[in-house]
Amino acid sequence: MTEKLVLGLGGTVDYEIGWDSSVIEGLITHYSIGASELTTSIAIDSERDLVVSLLGFMKDGVGGERFVASSDIVEQFASRFDKRITLGGTPVRAAMAMSALGITCTVHLVSIDDHVRRLLPPDCAYISSAVRDTTDPHLIVQFGQGAHVRSGDIDLTAPHPNRIIYTNDPPNRELVLSDELGEVLQAAEVFMISGFNVIQNAAVLDERLRTLKTHMRGLPPHAVVYYEDAGFHVPALSQRVRDALLDVIDVYSLNEEEMQAYVGRPLDLLDVDEMVRALGELHAAIPAKVLVVHTKYWSLAWGDGAGAFEASLRGGITMASTRYRTGDGFTERDYLDVSHLPVNPHGAAFAESIEGAVGSAVCCVPAFVVDVEHPTTIGLGDTFAGGFIAALARSGLPQRPLVP
Incomplete structure (x- = not known):
């Protein structure tokens, strides 16, 4: 698959x-x-x-x-x-998280070396635009x-x-797309886009966006396009990405830090009135079909049909919490154990209140209480994306069930 x-x-x-x-x-x-x-x-x-x-x-x-x-x-x-x-990048970390649940995917890479060949899960296929081996560590x-x-x-x-x-990663800064991408997308049920935040040249960015949209013409009509935002090395370029892609993105996802950067102020993530105002401002700046915001207290979908993503939000929270608790190399059993943890009471109260205040345009799921002495804070947003997409796959694709 x-x-x-x-x-x-x-x-x-x-x-x-x-x-x-x-x-x-x-x-x-x-x-x-x-x-x-x-x-x-x-x-x-x-x-x-x-x-x-x-x-x-x-x-x-x-x-x-x-x-x-x-x-x-x-x-x-x-x-x-x-x-x-280790290996990083949103698509790779998401793929590695999904692999723990037996869900396979194809990853698009722009660089390759022996570290990647050694550490990428064996059940993860990849295509690459790289013409030679390079290593530019993050x-x-x-x-x-x-x-x-x-x-x-x-x-x-x-x-x-x-x-x-x-x-400082030249291959990701150039983000050359593989000629194979369009062909691979012809059978895609879900396509995740990330990585434009590293590009620093406007002309390069515009060309990559044009090329990507050409490749995306082959996507099946029912495919879900998921975009994971990140901190842009040149903040002014983020608007160009939104202008080019918002019409083809179904789910636009970002974390609490990125949300606060867009609205231009720190936010009390548990103040319902403040968050309703901020989410309205965020949606005005990013008028996506569905916005997803993931935070340490809760994650939510905002937009028409938000409720359809409840299971995906829960999957993202569970996957990210599993990585936070266990680190690299977690298993399906670890994931299941986390799914049975108590939810954060502050997040639960917030979720109930914001759904009551906004109605069907929002779906909010509280985070878990995860107490651990040495948490893993690396790659939580990437892992959230993997959990979100894994849940999408399970809801619409034939995948084996979780272990009992």
Whole structure:
């Protein structure tokens, strides 16, 4: 069934580093970094800039993705820590999550190397536009709630667990599409689009969007097109993607940080009145057929027919929560165990209230209570997408049932 679910448009090789406050504190001293410098918006042209950026994210307890001027900066910083080499990118992580449930797919890649060949699930097919092997690692730094850094006048304790991605990845920045994509899409039941956020050149972006829409002409009329948003390296380019694709997207998905960036302010995710206003503003900015927003307390679909996605929202929450709890290599049994956890009472109250306030135009599902000492914060949005699409597949495609 690999051809029924097609996930694009690019994968990555990731360096996941183990958090070590003593190393960070040493770098603060080495580079004479002061508290007044900490910001998440600095251009990252050196290792010093990367540390300033990382501490800015930690101070706010938020995650994000940032471009670095050179992969050498990634290599330099990563060499100071214990690291794990894994695969990333929304389509690849989604595919790996789905594989745990025995659901197969075809992934579109723009780069390939021995790490990808070794780590991609054997039941996952792929097509690739790469003409040679390349490795441009993404640095992923995650910190736990309560992680503490103290050096000079800097004294930070992370209020929430999160992750930051630093990258310089030419193949994903170019995002060349495989000539095979159009043929593969002819049998697709679900097509996931992601990855345009890395492109930094408007002319390149416009050409890739035109090419993608040409490939998409072969999609069956009943196919569901799912778009997963992400932090754009050049924020102004995100509007070009929406202008080009909104008419062919069925489900437009984003996380709480991206939602807050679009509305331009922090939000109380449990305040129903505030969220109704914000979701109205979000829909005005992104007039998609159905908006999906996934957060740590709840996930919801907003738009006509939102209720049809209840099972998919639940599948996304369960898959992301399983990764948060278990990390890489989780099993179907882990997924089932998480599905029986109690739901977050604050999320449940919010879900009931917003559905009462808005009616059938919203469907909201609360998150689970997941208490774990060392959570995995990397790839939760990607894994949510995999769980969402897996549930779509189970509702409309012949797949084996979950283990009893």
